[in-house]
Every structure is written in structure tokens, then in C-alpha cells.
Amino acid sequence: MMRIILSIFFLLFIITVATAQNTVVVNANQGKETISRHIYGHFSEHLGACIYGGFYVGDSSQAIPNTRGIRKDVVDALKKIRIPNLRWPGGCFADTYHWKDGIGPKARRPTIVNSWWGGVTENNSFGTHEFMDLCEQLGAEPYVSANVGSGTVQEVSDWVQYMNFDGVSPMSKLRKENGHEKPWSVKFWGVGNEAWGCGGNMRVEYYADIYRKYATFMTETKGTKPFRIASGASSDDYHWTEVLMRDIPANLLEGVALHHYSVIDWNKKGSATAFSELEYFTTMQRALRMEEFVQKHTAIMDKYDPKKRVALVVDEWGGWYDTEPGTNGAFLFQQNTLRDAMIAGTTLNTFNNHCDRVRMANLAQVVNVLQAVVLTDKEKMLVTPTYHVLEMYTVHHDAIMLPVQVQSGDYVVGNDKLPAISASASKQKDGTIHISLVNINSKMTQEVKIDVQGAKLTNISGRILTSDKLQNHNTFDKPDAVKPVSFKGASLKDSIVKVTLPPFSVVVLELR
Ligand code: AHR
Numbered sequence: 001m002m003r004i005i006l007s008i009f010f011l012l013f014i015i016t017v018a019t020a021q022n023t024v025v026v027n028a029n030q031g032k033e034t035i036s037r038h039i040y041g042h043f044s045e046h047l048g049a050c051i052y053g054g055f056y057v058g059d060s061s062q063a064i065p066n067t068r069g070i071r072k073d074v075v076d077a078l079k080k081i082r083i084p085n086l087r088w089p090g091g092c093f094a095d096t097y098h099w100k101d102g103i104g105p106k107a108r109r110p111t112i113v114n115s116w117w118g119g120v121t122e123n124n125s126f127g128t129h130e131f132m133d134l135c136e137q138l139g140a141e142p143y144v145s146a147n148v149g150s151g152t153v154q155e156v157s158d159w160v161q162y163m164n165f166d167g168v169s170p171m172s173k174l175r176k177e178n179g180h181e182k183p184w185s186v187k188f189w190g191v192g193n194e195a196w197g198c199g200g201n202m203r204v205e206y207y208a209d210i211y212r213k214y215a216t217f218m219t220e221t222k223g224t225k226p227f228r229i230a231s232g233a234s235s236d237d238y239h240w241t242e243v244l245m246r247d248i249p250a251n252l253l254e255g256v257a258l259h260h261y262s263v264i265d266w267n268k269k270g271s272a273t274a275f276s277e278l279e280y281f282t283t284m285q286r287a288l289r290m291e292e293f294v295q296k297h298t299a300i301m302d303k304y305d306p307k308k309r310v311a312l313v314v315d316e317w318g319g320w321y322d323t324e325p326g327t328n329g330a331f332l333f334q335q336n337t338l339r340d341a342m343i344a345g346t347t348l349n350t351f352n353n354h355c356d357r358v359r360m361a362n363l364a365q366v367v368n369v370l371q372a373v374v375l376t377d378k379e380k381m382l383v384t385p386t387y388h389v390l391e392m393y394t395v396h397h398d399a400i401m402l403p404v405q406v407q408s409g410d411y412v413v414g415n416d417k418l419p420a421i422s423a424s425a426s427k428q429k430d431g432t433i434h435i436s437l438v439n440i441n442s443k444m445t446q447e448v449k450i451d452v453q454g455a456k457l458t459n460i461s462g463r464i465l466t467s468d469k470l471q472n473h474n475t476f477d478k479p480d481a482v483k484p485v486s487f488k489g490a491s492l493k494d495s496i497v498k499v500t501l502p503p504f505s506v507v508v509l510e511l512r
Helices: 002-021 072-080 092-096 128-138 153-164 170-177 204-216 238-247 277-304 338-353 385-396
Strands: 023-027 041-043 085-088 112-114 120-122 141-146 188-191 227-234 255-262 311-319 358-364 374-377 380-383 400-402 404-407 410-413 416-419 421-427 433-439 446-453 460-465 490-493 496-501 505-511
Touching (some): 128 141, 204 227, 238 255, 385 433, 404 421
Antiparallel strands (some): 023 404, 374 380
8 A cells, every 4th residue: 555655656756847847938029030931941852753753743644633744732732831942953863963954845855864863764854944833833932952063163054044034145045945934033042962972072171162163153133142052061060061151252152051860870760650669769869959950050150150141051851761661762752650740840949949040941852752741642642740740830930939948858768868848939920929849758748837928818729730659640541640630738827828748749839
């Protein structure tokens, strides 16, 4: 009997301690910075079934409803999450891509080999005009990755002219001959991709010089000043960022990229769906490092650019696992579970909280590749748990970021621990406040006390994304197995919000 009483006391003690540790203070009257909607950008590469099959089914497809070859279902789904920008054509593919192969009559476009992604045939039927058509259908801004690794300065300079020049020139003439009278005015330009790896295996000192040369000839045309983004560091390569910031003159640089994938071990990534608690924990360890990377790269950028003129552009991020059994290993097709929702929720909170420097980001990749928001199988389509997080977070697009201070209990596995709670907040023009909360703890519910300072609030509502198993995901047979529902676990009294967050859940609260 005594043992039972002691156990109950011990349990109550643990619960009390865990409860006391989770507090969030939201400074509702200290909002200064805007969360750019471009933080919620996406990435599409000529890789596996991202472009061909995922977005593009060809002008003659009857089976899948499309507009000029572009799938309607995928466009509709992405419009619902208000996709702000789309990066293309890579990734590694970008540094092998010669854009002139992808313009003009399709029958005359050369067929090449996609040497990065499975050696498959690339017939170039999806090129510049098709990509711009896709962006227009999506209402998204294009972000074009230019070929630095195997291209030329002239080629990139011509591409800028082809896309953006309104006057009389050989490139604008070519564009008009190919059926597009007016320029598109493309703003976002990547100057190569992963120059330290598939983009040319360069040293940063060499790349910085190359960048200066390319950026010089990516000239402003009437009304469109290219926003040039230097190929950035991988994860914690701080030397890379240091040299870019030190060696590239301010007038040639608008953005510096950063890539970070949440991968357990590059040689043993593990299954996307059949994973253990330890694998989940390790994935989250990798994902939460984004906070540290953003802070440290920002500190370097602050040294050279204290006014924060140059954006940190996290143009590849997300989870990376083994490809689905039975699929082509080079196509990087993986399923997407609640674990991915946890990566998305926590990472986007980090970006929101650092929106003064992180002004653009691109989840890798949008359809059928890595941490996709949409999966397709011929005429079928589903949206993933990650999609739902992006949809729930649309409330933060272009809203004013409200600083938060989070005190979190621990999520402990073995001898390691991680903060269980992550949060970010923003205020819309009409004063509505949104708070996004993530509990990554796979077992324990978290009680969170939120103190919203500097606002008089009377109304609360919310939505939650969770499930009964961390490994749950949507399938073509059960596409709605995981989806957000209305959240009843929050109460509001005198600007204090009390929230009960179930294990592995993402909640977005709306306060008025
Ligand atoms: O997103 C897949 C690949 O990952 C990209 O092509 C490359 O940039 C990165 O290494």
C-alpha cells in the first residue's frame, strides 16, 4: 500500500515539475519585424517525379486534368497553402542545366541525360516557359537557380535578359519568337547551388570570386533588380558564410543561402515510416539544430552587415530518409508522417522567430521528393502531414512577428534530451494574434501556460494536427488519415492561456 502511495506522489511530483517548466511569454506589443511569406517557399527539381508526373503531365494527357500540361489537382492544393515562391530547376540538376535546351518548339528540344538523378532521359519538354506558366497558375514568385558549375557567365546573363528585358535585344527577340511578348520580371536568382559539392566542388574562396563575376553580369532591367542569392553553407560550415560575407562586395549580394537536412546518418537514413523512438529522437535532434545554425550564421552576417540588408535564404531544408521500398532509389520518393510534421512545425517556428534575417526558405521538395507536401500516383494525389502544417501556418505569412520567450520541459530519450516545446507568434493587421506550438515529446502530454503581455484578449480558438501513432501518414487509399481538426485543449482568462498539448502535436491558436 505504502509503495502505491509513494508511486502516486512521485508521479504527481513529476507531472507538476513538467507542468511548471512549460511557459511561453508572448510580447504582443513588441512586434517590429514582418515574417516574410517567402519563408514558406518550396523547391522543385528535375528529380524523380517532381516535375514530370508530379507537376507536369504533358499537353496531350487526357487521364489527368491539366492546364497546358500542368496538373490542376496539384496546383489547387498548393494554392490553398498560398505557395509564395518556387525554386527551380535544382538542386544539383541546376548546375547541369542549359536553359536554351528548354525553349522553342518541343520537338526540336534536345534530349539529354539527367546524370544526377538516375541517368534518366530528360526531354526538356518542361523548360522556362512551362515553369513560368506553372508559377503563374500557382500565383507563386519564381526563384531560378542558375548554372554556375557547368555553364557560362554569358549563358546566365542571357537567361536574365530573356526573362526580364523589355526593350530590343537578341534575348527579348528570342522570347517573343517563342510566344511571350512581355518579360516576366523574375526577381529571385540563385547563383549556382551547393558550390562546395555537386555545384563544382569549389573552395569558398574560389566560389566567392566566381560569384562576383556572375553577379556583375546579372544586370538590372527596367523595373526588375535581380535579387542574387549566393550558394551557401551546408549546416554548420561557418567558414563558408564568413568568406562570402567578407569577400563579396555589398552591391553584388542580396541573399546568402544555407542548406540543412534532418538526416540520421547519410549511410543509414532509416525508413520514412517504420522508425523507432530513437530514430525519431535523432531526427528531431538534427532538425532542432536549425535554431543553432540560424543563430550562428546570422551572427557572422551581422558582423559584416549589421543593418541586415542581406537575407539568409534557407533554400533547402527538410527530412531525408531511405526511399520507399520498390521505388527507384535515385528518385528520393519518401512517405511523410507525424515525424515530418514535427520537423516542419519546429523549423518554421525557428524561421518565424528569426525573420529579421531569414527572409526566404524552401522546403525540399514540393511534390514526390523528400519531405514533399504533395504525393502523386498517376491520377491520384494526396497531401501530407507536412502540407497541413504549412496550411495551418499560413496565418503567419506577412504578419508581424511577436517575440516569444519559451521555457520548455525536456523530452528525454536515454541519456539525451531535447526541449519538448517550440513556439512562435505573430499579429495580423486587424490585431488577431496567432501562436503556433509544437510538442515533439512522443509520449508525454505537455501543459503550457502562455502569458500574452500587452494585449486584451477575450476570444480563443485553435486547430491541432496529431494522430494516435507518430508513424501515421496519408495513403492513396486513406488520404485523410492525418488532417487538422478543431482544438479544444486551450482556455483563456485575463490574457493567460492554458494549453494541454498532446504528444507529437502541432497547434495553432487564434486569439482576439
Ligand atoms: O534536394 C536534393 C538534393 O539535395 C539537391 O539537388 C541538392 O542541392 C542537395 O544536395
